[in-house]
Amino acid sequence: MMKRGFRKVVGVLLIGVMAISMLSGCGAKNKETGNKSNTGNTQVSDGGNESGKIIEINFPTSWVGVSSSTEWFNDRLKAFNEQYSDKYKVVVEEIAGDQAYVDKIKVLYSSKSLPDVISTGGYNLIDSMKDQMVDLTPYVDDQWKKSISEVCWDVNSRDGSIYGIPYSRQVIGYFYNKDLFEKAGIKEPAKTWDEFFAQCDKLLAAGITPVSMDTADSGWLTSLLLGAMIASDDEGEAFMNTSLPKNYNTKEFIDAAGMIQKLFQNYTTQDAIGGKYENGASNFFMEQTAIIANGPWMISDFYDANMVEEGFSDKIGTAMFPGDVMYNSGKIGFNIASKSEEQLKASLDFVKFMTSADSQLKMLEMTGEIPAEINVTSDNIYPLVTEVIENSNKAARNINDFQSLWYANVVDEISIQYPLLAQGQITPEEFATALTKAAEKN
Template sequence: MNTNYSSTQKENRLVVMLGVIVVLSLILGACATPTPEKVVETAVVKETVEVPVEVTRVVEQPVEVTSTPAPAGDPFAMNCAPADFSGGPVTLSFVWWVGGGDSPSDKLFTDALDCFNKKYEGKIKAEVEYVPGQHDYVEKLKTDYAASGNLPIIVTLKRDPTLADLWLKNGEIIDLKPYFDASTEWKEIALQSSVELNTIDGQLVAAPDAWVTPVGIFYNTELFAQAGITQFPGSWEAFFDAMDQLKAAGVTPLSLHTEDTGWSAMLVFEALMARSADCKAFLDLKFPDDFNLPCMVDASRDTGRLFAYSTPDAIGSAYPLAANNFLSGKTAMMPNGPWMIGDFRDPSKSSPGFGDKIDVALYPGNIAVDDTGLQLGDWAITKGYSQAEQDAAAKFIEFMLSREVVRQRVIRLGSTAPNLAMTSEDLALLDPLAAKLLTLVQVNHAPVLPNYQGQWNTIIQNETIVQGLPQLALGNITAEEFVQQLTDAAKEGN
């Protein structure tokens, strides 16, 4: 993360962080365990403010941890003091989709990987083959498994629920419960709702999540000003009116793409669904098999309209192009998560001072989307390896979900970790945009919708959306036909 800010940015950071610290401090000690149904309790504060409980806590002093604090003077450093492991030396070789680039997410992963290898030097060495992009990563696992029946020792269950279901049915995944139960820190930081979801027939099939990451929409205030728009629209009618204003001013309103599960477009699609109580309830369903709801048709119709406000290359393009269009100032808005913030301040990704022009908002109606939603975890261990290798893999996963790494995720990527106590100094390290997004979610009691990538099968994500969105955008199919395509794919893939 680039921490070289202008004096204006520092003042903005102070103002925003004071607000965040006040909001979060109000709920000190009030964190309740979220349920599998994602019911959010509230705490009444000063008789006028309600603050959702499932957020990162603030304490006056650092929490007592089992490891040594990070080196003084560098808040982004991790403690890599040597740790014991009696079963080595062991080499862990696996493939992963994060870490091969230079995004904040990549940097966090590689920093954590390097730290782990230092901690266990001479005992455990984790070697990662990077496959850029979640889709290509999943396809490699799928192809290799079909060809040989073999899997790397560490895999994710989160990124392809259909593939995860196949591995579970075939008995490919070991039980993490003995490792989890033996680690007090791991148990304390994990979300109980995720523990329950990842427990199948008494076995913990994947490591529970420890954080949630709300996703909103970024916008370029300079381009908004060119169109005479002074604030982000709060309703969908005002949103489309604002896009008309931007277009009339010669500004392309929105960065979109249709490849890579249509991520940016589908974020808006979900927010459009939330206009209806029926569709909000529908988003809570795992692997629904009938999408034929009037609210789905309405959301599909308006999603098709969005592409008239995007770049000509949006149809058929992947995420990197949409992101670059926003970073280069070609578009005024980009639906995405806080991991993108680092790019706004990276001179190799955007122009100097670009980050000063960017603000963040919830979707109209005060809606956010969860980066992943409540689903099977990212870290699982496969069978077919020695006990020493499985023990070493468990050490790696435990470290990746340790207070040390989760703290870095909060301050670098803007995630919230409900069971991780943070100091006000830690929270002050948040980029002001990440801090503002967190504040918007809290102050507006914003629903954080489950992510479609965890709710719908992979045929829908990788085929129906990728092929159907362009046709919907071009007017080659109707909204009703698109919804029927989703239904057909659901019946085929569930």
């Protein structure tokens, strides 16, 4: 996530053991709120429920615990439940961790018991689950559609039908520690991948580990680097914007896999192999690494004294990937799988609330995620967020991320193959073949 999606930030002192909550009926932890108030949301209908009963909306989420979207979600959840206290109640089923969330949704899909509303934080489950999702096309009018960036509708639609309601865009480059760069004699971010590896050598010579990487949970940090490497030329850029590719046996992909193997074997931390995103983030926070690929949702943690030392944010710079590449695309939004008209209406009201201009503004200010709605802006955001957006506006190549476009089983396969690639047990060609074989199963 997502990952995509999902916000992938966790503090050094907060990383710990979190029990994976199961869904209702399977030991779920439910969160319910009460008191009525008014949020002034103009997109959502109001008034009492015609049936006279409170309709429960089931919504599992990974926006819990140390997820940086937790505060935003709790704010929006409370506001919705208060505004609709005489009509609806959202029953939240907490599942800690992006991969655990996706795995649980897959189980529910297999048993034909998807919840009312799903938000996978960027993971593409539409192609494998749209037969149980509601086609939302009839419920999205022209005014609503025009208010949202077109790239956001593109990634949430299949064959002309809308299956996801967008709320944010993916704008991703990488962050670097300016102090560590200066210590290594590096003046500015690399313009080419050859220069990038030369800078990695300079960092190593100065006693600094260059890059945060990972392999677990689809290897988010590593896969961002992989995608940017693939997009170094026209063919690679086209590949990274292709929905559901089945052939990874291309020169661009194999060359990029070779560079990833080189990074694993020479330029990252020992805990990268088998490690999760949290390991890579912690290493960057602790200044054990100089570079981390990620989106602007990470920026608020650069200012959080519970996660980093005071003044850490002043050390951080933003950069496009070599070749002026940026992830700049839509993100998978909210899906609905309600089984009855009554539940569908309730779910639509909830999703409209969560994706409203007010909610997107709060999301921008509280998490740093870039709104899907084109007119939502704020002066109350961190300067580094503005820098990331400016980088995206200057990028020569704009790509989408793997979690949004690749088959779900291919995303799963990455975590199996990365450790083998890193340890030299398979070649870049064999890595590409393994993903191709996984894609061909669909």
